[in-house]
Amino acid sequence: MRGTERLKVIEKTTDPLFDALPLLPKAETILVRLLRVGALGLDEYFAHIFRHLDITEKHYHALCVLVSTRQGTLYPSELSEIIGTSRANITKVLSSLEAKGYVSRKNSNKDGRRNSILITTKGRQIVGRITEQMDTPVEAAFANLTSRERNQLDKLLRKMIVSFDDALHANDPIV
Known part of the structure; x- marks a missing residue:
């Protein structure tokens, strides 16, 4: 289903959704639905781009992050946080990258139980x-946005991320 069709589905189902569930905050729920559709569109777009390169977007992102570090090395847990994926998924990503010869694992000098991930010359x-x-x-992914709109979106997304984090941790016990 195309993004424009997904938007039509949101429009078509919004009133019935809120008729059935009147306690849901309407504006915020619509934003959640739009974000999910946007994230799906982003995933589909980049999956299509990377498919012919024989690599996934997560693989590429992990390699880019490793290239950007001074030593070209990180712990898997650090990498999963930076690229925004679960630790279980980063294990799969790293196993695939290792099988292709793009990364290698080495025991940490500080903690022998931990492995560092090192980008290889082939990975670079x-x-x-x-x-x-x-x-x-x-650039094509954002071609329908003006420079000003891209800047606004950047600021709003950053603000949204902080808002999610604040809401998530609002009731955390103070340690």
């Missing part, structure tokens, strides 16, 4: 080749 090369092909698709 694939990131370079893919990055050369990414400018046009990334």
